[in-house]
Amino acid sequence: MAQWRELDEDLITSEVCMDCGRCCKTTWIQPRWNKHDNHEDSDKLPYLQAMFGKSSRSYVEERGDKVAVVNWCSNLRPDLSCGIYKNRPGMCVAYNCFKAANGQKQLPEYWNHIKPLVERVHGVSPYKRRDEETTSESSDDNNMGSIRTDAQEDGG
């Protein structure tokens, strides 16, 4: 198996997220709730309430031991800004798709969108620099693919 290469979590900045917004369109509900007892998921309810408020564009998919909810958060504006930014749920504050990816050793959903976005905004590779490196270019193919292939691109 190819070795996982860490993504640089510091590159997920508000500038990147403001051009992305993908995690405000999709969430996962995992049945193993006790796994999150000491996690920021303790405020999952307000997060889900925020996500399910008004959207007419949502659907649910069952897949293995997870349920995928594809939905535009009711607070996500057309320009991908958050309508309740200052009061957004703690999960939204804490979430970093590169951190999640490093934890799972799986590329984030929408990698094909996020990678060029990070490169454009920050002018560097999305991978964490190795000590011996001065540049990092070519290891995209060394990471495993995302488990998600079905997430809907809503456009807009």
Ligand code: SF4
């Ligand atoms: S998917 Fe990642 S880059 Fe996109 S908005 Fe969410 S945290 Fe930011």
Ligand code: SF4
């Ligand atoms: S509350 Fe804001 S940050 Fe959280 S999912 Fe909705 S739009 Fe995104």
